[in-house]
Amino acid sequence: MRKDPDTILAGDIGGTKTNLAIFSRGEGLLKSLAEATFPSGNYKGFGDMVREFLSGTDFKVDQACIGVAGPVIGGRAKVTNLPWVLEEKELETELGFNSVRLMNDLLAFANAVPLLEEEDLFVLNQGRQDPEGSRAIIAPGTGLGEAYLTWDGSMFRAYPSEGGHADFAPADGFQADMFGYLKERMEHVSYEQVCSGIGLRNIYSYLKEGVRMPEPSWLAEEISSAGDSVPVIFRNASNRDRPCDICRKAVSLFLSILGAAAGSMALHFMATGGVYLGGGIPPRITELLQGGEFMDSFTDKGRMSDLVAGIPVRVIKSPRAALMGAARCGTMEARDEQ
Structure with a gap:
């Protein structure tokens, strides 16, 4: 050795x-x-x-x-x-x-962004990237992580954020009714509660118990057998052979809320360098992310809509991003100490 x-x-x-x-x-x-x-x-x-x-x-x-x-x-x-x-x-x-x-693992993940190459990314919106512009990362998995990077004159530096725990802001009456349903059942309705694996389960619960959308018996059996309802809901939302209204509605809401949250991050950090979707969910649902709900909500920012529409949006596909980011962070610290 x-x-x-x-x-x-x-x-x-x-x-x-x-x-x-x-x-x-x-x-x-x-x-x-x-x-x-x-x-x-x-x-x-x-x-x-x-x-x-x-x-x-x-x-x-x-x-x-x-x-x-x-x-x-x-x-x-x-x-x-x-x-x-x-x-x-x-x-x-x-x-x-x-x-x-x-x-934190998401901070490590964010540190990988400057290292990523084209094959590591799936483009949702090409946009116009400012090479030195701030970059934002939103990562729905089991929970919802967020981070951002800024240019210090020679390199990008990553910073943590707990924005996933910020208050959920309903975008319309239907989402407001869902907020009311969830508020009766939990102390704080954050974006994580509607925009993550946890969030998709909460959305589905609202549609089933609050709106009384019917749950097909075959779907109930599939969810029970799987243990984790999240992949079942995503899979059946895009199943053309056996349409599932409740799954499609749940995923449509999820994508709209994720798009709105990502667009707000673009404004919060003036992320002209791009918004990056990470975490366990986005790489598995790239086809659904292209369906319109996500980008429609991302760009629905009133007077700032044109600005946000020009911001690049990419999904991070690389399963090694967190490792690469941790290595980059360690390298930067060693350089700073010299």
Whole structure:
């Protein structure tokens, strides 16, 4: 095993799986030198996993930058859906590293945006990109994550946001009625509650229980068997052989709300460098995103509609974005310390 001061360990820790990779600063961050995926629940701690990974490579690193599914406060993180509690200083000691940096997984994801190439992206709106313009990321998955990047004169720097927990603003009477239905059942109706995996379930519940749209028996059986209703609803919304009104309406609402939220982010951050859709959902529904509801709501901004219509919108397809972003962040920190 050889120690290379030019390498960095990047990680993307999730409740189900963890991806680890070694990148070389000198050879660029688009391709890893070594990479592996581990079932998170099979390990007592992150350190055990890292040691196993490194033992199977020819590299010994002394710096790590790790994206974590959960908040990172003061260098400490409790991983969502895992019993792990991670602390930067403890990991440095345990692993013998000079530096360990923990960051929220969406911040790692955002750091990848400047590295992405055309094949990593699916274009929803070509727009007119300002090469140095701010960039916004909205990422619906289980929840709703947001982040943004700004140009500092020499590079893009990423910053976290908790905009997914901002108040949901209904765009019409139907959405206002849904807001009222949800407000009776929860303390705070945020965008995450209507624009994520959680959100799609809430929308579907409103249509079924609040509006009384019929749920076909075959759909109820499919949802019950699947355990997770989200992929079932998305799949049947575009099923031309067996039309499903409640699924189509749920997804139509979801896309409209996502488009409105993304368009608002474009205005909040003056994101002339583009709006990027990440997370677990958008790469799986690119056909639905092209259907009109998303972009119609994205550009429906009154006097600012023409401005927003010119902003590029892209879906991030690369499953390695969080790893690349973590590596980029670690590289930037090393450069800043010099």
